Amino acid sequence: MLCVLALLSAIAPLATDMYLPGLPTMAEGLDTSASTIQLTLTTFMAGLGIGQLIIGPLSDGWGRRRLLIAGTMLCAVSGVLCAIAPTVEVLIAARLLQGFSGGAGIVLARAVIADRARGDAAARVFSIMMIIGGVAPVIAPLMGGALLGPIGWRGIFWVLAGASIAMLAGVLTLVPETLPPERRHGGGLAALTRNLRYVVRNRVYLGYTFAFAFGFGALFSYISASPFIAEHVLRLSPGQFSIVFAVNSVGIVAASIVNTRLIGTFDARQLLTFGVSVLVASGALLVLATTIGGTRIWLVLPLLFGVVSSIGFIMGNATALSQGQVPDAAGTGSALMGASQFGLAALVSPLVGIAGPGTAVPMAIAILASGAVAMTALKVLARTG
Numbered sequence: 001m002l003c004v005l006a007l008l009s010a011i012a013p014l015a016t017d018m019y020l021p022g023l024p025t026m027a028e029g030l031d032t033s034a035s036t037i038q039l040t041l042t043t044f045m046a047g048l049g050i051g052q053l054i055i056g057p058l059s060d061g062w063g064r065r066r067l068l069i070a071g072t073m074l075c076a077v078s079g080v081l082c083a084i085a086p087t088v089e090v091l092i093a094a095r096l097l098q099g100f101s102g103g104a105g106i107v108l109a110r111a112v113i114a115d116r117a118r119g120d121a122a123a124r125v126f127s128i129m130m131i132i133g134g135v136a137p138v139i140a141p142l143m144g145g146a147l148l149g150p151i152g153w154r155g156i157f158w159v160l161a162g163a164s165i166a167m168l169a170g171v172l173t174l175v176p177e178t179l180p181p182e183r184r185h186g187g188g189l190a191a192l193t194r195n196l197r198y199v200v201r202n203r204v205y206l207g208y209t210f211a212f213a214f215g216f217g218a219l220f221s222y223i224s225a226s227p228f229i230a231e232h233v234l235r236l237s238p239g240q241f242s243i244v245f246a247v248n249s250v251g252i253v254a255a256s257i258v259n260t261r262l263i264g265t266f267d268a269r270q271l272l273t274f275g276v277s278v279l280v281a282s283g284a285l286l287v288l289a290t291t292i293g294g295t296r297i298w299l300v301l302p303l304l305f306g307v308v309s310s311i312g313f314i315m316g317n318a319t320a321l322s323q324g325q326v327p328d329a330a331g332t333g334s335a336l337m338g339a340s341q342f343g344l345a346a347l348v349s350p351l352v353g354i355a356g357p358g359t360a361v362p363m364a365i366a367i368l369a370s371g372a373v374a375m376t377a378l379k380v381l382a383r384t385g
Helices: 002-009 011-017 020-029 039-062 065-084 088-116 119-133 135-174 189-200 203-232 238-262 268-291 297-325 327-351 361-380
Strands: none
Touching (some): 002 119, 002 135, 011 135, 020 238, 039 189, 119 297, 203 361, 297 327, 327 361
């Protein structure tokens, strides 16, 4: 079941990283600009946020399994729509739907674990999920780079549709209902409002959630800008970019493995603080490297590895700590985490390209700013956690 939940959570990196090497080709094929084609990232992330914000609270009243099945089915359908999109406008709309439906897997996977585990046990499970799910961003860009030539970017979306069908089979056979009727809060606007009030009034929950969301914001600053920086600034080929992207993703997996082994020796908050500190330090050095350092490849790539690796200490620990603060509304808590995470990613995506594809400075500034906000939230809002 844990493997299936990890794969469901991996829909975001799969649906993002696999087609990243093809973004320049897509812009040419659909006769549009780089900034417009980046909107397929923005709408996908916005859809993930909106979908989680709706599906998570509903699951507190309806249960997890039915919504998980419906969302995974719709994700497969939206993958087909992306593959056959005749214009960039249709593709953008299909990506919004793909994000909305993919949000079910992400928000409900977190809620299912929160139904079953607490404290350090939950932190360990979420870290294990990151290890399993971390394989997706490692293999996705490599697969995308390898498949782009033979089957094109449309073929990549057909592959994503097939992956959604495989995930649906896993849900049907391996994931039970984890929220029994006696623990449900009922439906209706009143129940939704009550759960939201319960969650947003918890200051410590908000602190960990902001640390989680802005940690991901730093990661997505890198994800959305990296194809254009690799091609136009670092002068890498699509194949070389895929290798660099995969190596950086290995950093997340390795950091998650280390984090899992250290839980028990150190508590989750200490490990989270370490991860955010590494993110801030790497971001600050990256700003210097892209401004006064001349954006040299031998300097930028190690710093990006540090940025990405820090996420292995942030996401699992922040998730466990925030969800542990709202055990009576795990679906709603998970939804707000996801909405803030991917809503911020949708905002960051166009900003990192605001100065054009020929500079990495906006990306570096976005990474540093995200890390600084995450640290502030951790130290101020969650200081009693």
